[in-house]
Amino acid sequence: MYTKIDEELFEELEYILVSADIGANVTMELIDDLKDIVKSEKINDPSLIKDKLIELMNSKLISKKLNHNFNITEGVPTIILVVGVNGVGKTTSIGKLANKFKTKGKNVMLVAADTFRAAATEQLTEWAIRSGVPIISNEEGADPASVVYDGIQSAKSKKIDILICDTAGRLHNKKNLMNELNKITRVIDREFPEANKEVTLVLDATTGQNAIVQAKEFRETANIDSVTLTKLDGTAKGGVVFTIQLEMGIPVKQIGIGEKIDDLQDYNDEDFVNAIFR
Structure with a gap:
């Protein structure tokens, strides 16, 4: 359990992302964006960081506005x-x-x-x-x-x-x-x-x-x-x-x-x- 927000915490999150097969480029981009959020929102509590990362990842995926349904229309083959x-x-x-x-x-x-x-x-x-x-x-x-x-x-x-x-x-x-x-x-x-x-x-x-x-x-x-x-x-x-x-x-x-x-x-x-x- 981390008691402060430091480089060690960010490295741990980076390790989780890379281990999950998220590529190095995307991982670095996520961590850099997360650091910016922590700074701009003046977050001091390390227990909030993981949720902030999850929020960030979701928002990036949602922002792509991708259609996850097959191209199926009633009455059309x-x-x-x-x-x-x-x-x-x-x-x-x-x-x-x-x-x-x-x-x-x-x-x-x-x-x-x-x-x-x-x-x-x-x-x-x-x-x-x-x-x-x-x-x-x-x-x-x-x-x-x-x-x-x-x-x-x-x-x-x-x-x-x-x-x-x-x-x-x-x-x-x-x-x-x-x-x-x-x-x-x-x-x-x-x-x-x-x-x-x-x-x-x-x-x-x-x-x-x-x-x-x-x-x-x-x-x-x-x-x-x-x-x-x-x-x-x-x-x-x-x-x-x-x-x-x-x-x-x-x-x-x-x-x-x-x-x-x-x-x-x-x-x-x-x-x-x-x-x-x-």
């Missing part, structure tokens, strides 16, 4: 393209998302357009069965854009509300990935112009600052509208959320907190900030 590298929990997140929308009374369909990774379609089919939603797929190595095309035609005929498409996460070959995503986008624009569109990037919270690198690299290949952050059920505090939203201006919309089908939750700024200091 929505197509969600899901991107992310292998191993981040992309397929699992799609299954959970499908279940979530279905529970809310939406007609949902999945499209297995990750035709590059072995067993990707098989895994997504398992999640489609678990979620009780139809799936459109093709053989391994098929053209992803043609699978999306088939999915769109089927979605139109079945009056589907939300079409969720899995895509390949080959970041090591950016040119191929970019061409693939561009081709898929052209098919969507041509065949489904009336639909709301969203590209959501799935990131693994346990990878820390590497998740930021992935977000920046994916943003070079596609227009990323939102982030789904997985694996927040372990030791990860998910401080990368702060950097993604503050520095990159991309809203986090969903967080994965466990293995169960309903363990995908809506993201909330205040809950996230409070969790860092638990």
